Amino acid sequence: MEQSFLQHLCQVLYDSPFGTAIRESDNAFSVIESVHVLSITLLVGTISILDLRMLGILLREIPVTRIARAVLPLTWTGFAVMLMSGFLLFWAEAAKNYLNPAFRVKIVLLLLVGLNPLIFHSTIYRRATEWEHQHRSPWHARAAACLSLLLWSGVIIAGRAIAYF
Amino acid sequence: MLSPQHWFEALAHSPLGHYMQTSQWAFAIVEMVHLLALASLGGSVLFLDLRLLGVTLRGESAAIISRDLGRILLVSLVVMILSGIGLLSEEAMKCFYSPAFRWKMALLATAVAFYFTLHRRAALRAGTGAASLPQRIIAVVSLLLWLGIGIAGRAIGLI
Numbered sequence: 674m675e676q677s678f679l680q681h682l683c684q685v686l687y688d689s690p691f692g693t694a695i696r697e698s699d700n701a702f703s704v705i706e707s708v709h710v711l712s713i714t715l716l717v718g719t720i721s722i723l724d725l726r727m728l729g730i731l732l733r734e735i736p737v738t739r740i741a742r743a744v745l746p747l748t749w750t751g752f753a754v755m756l757m758s759g760f761l762l763f764w765a766e767a768a769k770n771y772l773n774p775a776f777r778v779k780i781v782l783l784l785l786v787g788l789n790p791l792i793f794h795s796t797i798y799r800r801a802t803e804w805e806h807q808h809r810s811p812w813h814a815r816a817a818a819c820l821s822l823l824l825w826s827g828v829i830i831a832g833r834a835i836a837y838f
Numbered sequence: 839m840l841s842p843q844h845w846f847e848a849l850a851h852s853p854l855g856h857y858m859q860t861s862q863w864a865f866a867i868v869e870m871v872h873l874l875a876l877a878s879l880g881g882s883v884l885f886l887d888l889r890l891l892g893v894t895l896r897g898e899s900a901a902i903i904s905r906d907l908g909r910i911l912l913v914s915l916v917v918m919i920l921s922g923i924g925l926l927s928e929e930a931m932k933c934f935y936s937p938a939f940r941w942k943m944a945l946l947a948t949a950v951a952f953y954f955t956l957h958r959r960a961a962l963r964a965g966t967g968a969a970s971l972p973q974r975i976i977a978v979v980s981l982l983l984w985l986g987i988g989i990a991g992r993a994i995g996l997i
Contacts, residue, residue: 707992710873711880714988718881722907731906735898743894747884829877830870837866 680771687768695765702765709758713832716751717825719744724818729809736805737814741798775834782831786824793817843934849923850930858928865928872921876988879914882907883984890960890977892969904961915950938993945990949983 676684686692695701723744726732732740763770770776797813804811810818849855858864886907888894895903926933933939960976969977 703992703996707989710876710992711988714877714880715884717877718879718884720881721878722881722885722910725910731910732903734902735895739895739898744885747888747894825877826874829873833870833873834866 680768683767683771686764687766689764692764692767695761702762705758705761709755709762712751712754712758713829714751716748716755717829719747719751720825721822723748724821727810727814727818729815733808737810738801738805741801770835773835773838775831775838779828779831779835782824782827786821786828789817789820789824846930846934849927852927854924855927855930858924865925868921868924872918872925875914875917875921878910879918880984880988882910882914883980886911886961887977887981890964890969890973890980892974896969897966899966900961900964904958908958908961911953933994936994936997938990938997942987942990942994945983945986949980949987952980952983 687696695705722731723737723740726735726737726740793814797811797817804814809815850859858868885894886904889896889898889900889903956976957980960973964970964973
C-alpha cells in the first residue's frame with residue numbers, strides 16, 4: 674500500500690523499541706497520561722485567568738500586564754510539560770493516532786492556538802501600557818481572549834475524544 | 839437512614855443512570871465537561887495558593903484575588919460535582935467498591951471544608967508583605983489536597 678511520508682514516520686516511531694516499550698509497559702502510558710492532563714490543567718487553567726481578566730470578568734483592579742507577568746511563566750511551564758508528555762504518548766501510539774480523526778482535529782487546533790498569541794503579542798499587546806488599567810480590555814484583546822478560551826477548550830475536548838475513536 | 843450502598847444502587851437504577859449507561863456519547867461528553875471544569879478549577883486553586891505562598895502578585899491584595907478566583911473555583915466545583923454525579927451514575931457500583939473513589943470523596947470533603955474555613959480566612963488576612971508561615975502551610979496543604987483528588991480520580995479508571 675502506498676504510504677505518505679508522515680504515515681511512514683508515524684509507523685517508524687510506533688515500531689521503535691522506545692515506542693513499543695511505553696505501549697507495552699503496565700504503567701508507563703497511564704502515568705505519562707496523568708502528567709499530560711495535569712500539565713494541560715496548568716496551562717489552560719492559568720491562561721484562562723489572563724483571558725478572563727481581559728474580558729473584564731475578574732481581577733479588574735489589577736493591570737493586565739501584571740496578571741500576564743504572573744500567569745505566563747506558569748502557562749509556559751505547563752506548555753513545555755504538555756508538549757513533552759504529549760510527544761511520549763504520541764510516540765507510543767503514533768501509527769494509530771495518524772488515522773484518528775480526533776487527533777487530527779487536535780493538531781489543527783494546537784496550530785491555531787499557537788498562532789493566536791503570536792498575533793496578539795506582536796500587535797495589540799505591544800501597546801498594552803495604554804490600556805492595561807481598563808477594567809475591560811479593547812475589543813482586539815477581548816477577541817483574542819475569547820479565541821484562546823474556545824481553542825483551548827477545543828484542544829481538551831479533541832484530546833479526550835482521541836480515546837473514543 | 840439508608841446505607842451509602844443503597845444510594846449508589848438507587849443512582850445506578852435512576853433514569854440518569856439508565857441514560858448514561860445506554861447512550862453512546864453521553865459518558866464521553868460529560869467527561870469532557872468534567873475535564874474542562876478541572877482545568878479552570880486547577881488554575882484558580884494554583885493561582886490562589888501561589889499568591890498565599892507569596893510567589894505571585896505579592897503586591898496585590900490577596901482578598902481581591904481570593905474573592906475573584908474563589909468565584910471561578912466555586913463555579914468550576916459545582917460543574918465538576920454535577921458532571922461527576924453523571925459519570926458516577928454510569929458505573930455507580932464499581933465506584934462504590936473502588937478504594938480510589940473512596941479516597942477521592944474523602945479528600946474532596948476535606949478540601950472543600952478546608953477551603954471554606956482556614957483557606958478563605960488566610961486569604962482575607964494575608965497582607966502584601968512576605969507570606970507568614972501559617973499562610974504558607976495552608977497554601978501547601980490546599981495544593982496537596984486538590985492534587986490528591988486529581989490523582990485519586992485518575993486512579994478510579996486504573997485500579
